[in-house]
Amino acid sequence: MIEKTLSHPDNCEPVAFTQEELGWLPWLEPLSADELTDRHWAGLVDASRAKSPYFLLLARDPEVLEARTKTDKDIFYNTSSGLPRAERELAATATSRFNGCIFCASVHSRFATVHSKRGEEIQRLLDEGVDADIDRRWNAIIEASTALTATPLVSDDGLVEGLQRAGLDDLEIVDVINGAAFFNWANRLMLSLGEPTFPVKSA
Structure with missing residues (x-):
């Protein structure tokens, strides 16, 4: 466990998942x-x-x-093949929502909205959690991302089969796995090093 060396007693941490841009305060000196x-x-x-x-x-x-x-x-940026950017961001958003990383979920939900133009459905994922029913393809991506994130791991052959049934090809499946696996690690790193904050509003 990392011992905090910086404290932020006046910080009012956001407690709801949001697409709003948030700030982040470190517990260790950058x-x-x-x-x-x-x-x-x-x-x-x-x-x-x-x-x-x-x-x-x-x-x-x-x-x-x-x-x-x-x-x-x-x-996330090498989209010449495989998943479109929006669904890579969806995988990161689902992983962050499942892990409870409000900051990462805010960042990647905004990207998912920008690239998919489906902001209401992205917000439903944030509001309702990873069990939100959106559509077959997105549900499969969210389910797979969550399975890869769970501790202990709950993914099995059915994860890939579910993505295939939802219409994803092999390269798209690799992108789901990469996006979820990377953010499973990135969430844990960010959650152990600091805390989210609402940004200061300019006058």
Whole structure:
């Protein structure tokens, strides 16, 4: 268990799943932008991530962060084949909803809405949980993502068969597995390092 070194007694953590943009407060001291060396910038991959306290914290181990970021980008942005972006984001949203990661669910539900134009159904997943009945294909993606996330693992051959019956081909199934597996790990990392917060509203 990680011992908190930073506390945020005045933070009012969001308790409901939302597509609203949230902030995040670390429990461990992140690097400051002034401390970043060429090695850290390489680890961030995307310079804009230096604005995020989460990535500035992970930049303390820049080689691991670089591998993590490149894996993330390949899973969600390399859409020349396999699942469309919206359903990759759906898998991440379902995983985050099941794991209770309000911050990650907010990020990926927004992406799922942008790319699918099905915001009401995405919100229903957030409101009702992973048992929400949407449609055959999305239900199968949500069910598979949840099965891959559960501890102990509950996935079996039926998981793949369910996705096949819903019309997914082999490459699409690999993308569901990648998206859910990556966020199963990413949720646990984020949940152990800090807490979500409502962003400060500009006047």
